[in-house]
Amino acid sequence: MSPDRQSLEPAAAIDAADPLAGFRDEFVHADDEPDLIYLDGNSLGRQSLRSAAAVVEALEVQWGRRLIRGWNEGWFELPRRVGDQIADLVGASPGEVVLADSTSVSLYKAALAALGARPGRTRILTDDLNFPSDVQVLRAVAAAAGPDHEVVVVGSDGVHGPIDAIRAELEADGGDRVALVSLSHVAYRSGWRWDLAEVTALSHGHGALMLWDLCHSVGAVPIDLTAAEADLAVGCTYKYMNGGPGSPAFLYASARLPELVNPVAGWYGSEDPMGFDFDAGRALGVDRFLTGTPPILSTVPVGPAVDLLLEAGMDRLHAKSVALTERFIALVDQWLVPLGFEVWTPRDPTQRGSHVSLRHPEARAVGQALIHEESVIPDFRPPNLLRFGFAPLYVRHTDVDEAVARTVRVVNGGGIDRWRDVAPVVP
Ligand SMILES: Cc1ncc(COP(=O)(O)O)c(C=O)c1O
Numbered sequence: 436m437s438p439d440r441q442s443l444e445p446a447a448a449i450d451a452a453d454p455l456a457g458f459r460d461e462f463v464h465a466d467d468e469p470d471l472i473y474l475d476g477n478s479l480g481r482q483s484l485r486s487a488a489a490v491v492e493a494l495e496v497q498w499g500r501r502l503i504r505g506w507n508e509g510w511f512e513l514p515r516r517v518g519d520q521i522a523d524l525v526g527a528s529p530g531e532v533v534l535a536d537s538t539s540v541s542l543y544k545a546a547l548a549a550l551g552a553r554p555g556r557t558r559i560l561t562d563d564l565n566f567p568s569d570v571q572v573l574r575a576v577a578a579a580a581g582p583d584h585e586v587v588v589v590g591s592d593g594v595h596g597p598i599d600a601i602r603a604e605l606e607a608d609g610g611d612r613v614a615l616v617s618l619s620h621v622a623y624r625s626g627w628r629w630d631l632a633e634v635t636a637l638s639h640g641h642g643a644l645m646l647w648d649l650c651h652s653v654g655a656v657p658i659d660l661t662a663a664e665a666d667l668a669v670g671c672t673y674k675y676m677n678g679g680p681g682s683p684a685f686l687y688a689s690a691r692l693p694e695l696v697n698p699v700a701g702w703y704g705s706e707d708p709m710g711f712d713f714d715a716g717r718a719l720g721v722d723r724f725l726t727g728t729p730p731i732l733s734t735v736p737v738g739p740a741v742d743l744l745l746e747a748g749m750d751r752l753h754a755k756s757v758a759l760t761e762r763f764i765a766l767v768d769q770w771l772v773p774l775g776f777e778v779w780t781p782r783d784p785t786q787r788g789s790h791v792s793l794r795h796p797e798a799r800a801v802g803q804a805l806i807h808e809e810s811v812i813p814d815f816r817p818p819n820l821l822r823f824g825f826a827p828l829y830v831r832h833t834d835v836d837e838a839v840a841r842t843v844r845v846v847n848g849g850g851i852d853r854w855r856d857v858a859p860v861v862p
Contacts, residue, residue: 446835447832447833449832450832455827459831461485462677462828462829463481463482472810472812474830475812475813477655477675477789477826482679486735490735497510513534513731513734513738514725514729515721517534517734519532522687525649525670526661527660530721531687532721534684534686537671538568538648538669541669541686545667545688546559547576547579550576550615552695553642553644556612556642557580557614558587558615559573559586561587561589562597564593564597564627565648566623569648573617589603589604593779594625595786596622598633598637613638615645616634616638617646618647619647620647620648621652625781626780626781626787626788626790627781628656628786628787631663646667648668649670651675654676654749655756655827657750669686672685672741675826676741679736683730683733687721697717697723697724699726700726701726704722752828757784759832767791767793771839771843774846776795778794789825790822791825796819798821799817799857800857803857805850809850811841823838
């Protein structure tokens with residue numbers, strides 16, 4: 436028999452026993468929207484009280500009163516200091532992670548650095564589950580590397596990572612053409628999660644370097660870059676890390692690979708940024724991947740937000756993520772599949788991140804109706820996917836039940852017809 440709300444343990448009881456429940460109070464919840472169910476923390480995480488306080492302090496005291504002295508009072512070291520916190524979260528060592536540019540720019544630097552370390556190899560390998568910006572960046576990297584370079588995008592079934600096709604491309608043409616494999620650890624559409632260590636080992640076995648995009652996994656699933664022998668990784672800090680809109684991305688470069696050169700040199704990546712020397716050498720460690728002045732105001736909220744994840748612990752967060760997503764999928768099977776929805780995310784929790792995608796021909800209209808009529812915020816990815824993100828720091832089991840119930844209400848209550856023609860700029 437399919438599970439239903441009766442056969443599942445009551446959500447309120449699970450929430451009452453949840454050891455992470457108190458973390459929800461660390462976040463801002465608007466008084467005038469008490470019924471809001473926010474399931475888009477996989478796009479933009481909630482604002483934590485600690486981050487908000489840190490931003491106010493940075494504005495009023497650091498910038499407002501201390502002015503340029505701020506650079507000697509913590510700003511200069513900030514990208515590395517937060518980088519070291521993130522290193523803790525992703526199984527890296529201090530000095531291997533730095534916070535700086537957007538994910539796209541960080542990816543560009545990391546990918547071009549990797550090509551420089553694999554002369555004679557001309558291919559970058561990725562898959563069609565990857566984020567469009569990543570593929571656009573990788574193509575720009577190939578163009579910058581030379582006319583003989585190319586990006587090979589292997590096809591998938593739309594849900595699962597195409598491991599056999601990746602292996603076949605690595606082995607193709609003598610097995611020595613691929614310089615770099617670059618994949619999203621968790622795919623933004625289906626939520627598929629690669630095995631970091633397995634794919635990294637596969638790439639290394641064919642002489643290629645491995646570059647991971649951790650945007651949709653960091654803060655949601657345990658990551659151990661050291662154990663996986665990862666070479667390079669990038670990730671944004673505004674999704675499950677709750678760093679705020681447009682907060683800077685992080686870049687990880689393994690200390691095993693000091694030969695990797697940042698292709699976008701600049702004073703902050705030099706050995707002596709304040710030496711004002713045309714001929715300054717490159718910084719040692721991951722600092723060499725910095726370029727210009729770090730965005731201090733948007734870096735400030737990240738540190739306190741990472742502290743929350745570290746305090747909660749990634750193993751506990753992941754266990755809760757699995758419980759939330761399992762419950763959601765069970766309820767979708769019971770209530771939404773009969774209404775024309777299809778689960779577009781792997782059912783094996785070891786193969787997914789913390790969001791679940793549902794395919795439906797009217798996904799955009801359902802999403803708009805949920806937002807405007809039912810105070811549920813998922814997001815929409817064209818042409819037909821609704822994504823529900825379960826950020827374990829602040830989403831409750833009762834939210835899962837309510838979100839499904841409200842989706843049923845939208846569909847049965849004519850919401851699709853009312854919202855079919857609405858297409859917001861950011862879906
Ligand atoms: C998986 C993934 N990679 C890359 C990006 C691009 O990040 P940015 O806009 O910070 O460059 C995103 C943005 O959502 C993403 O989800």
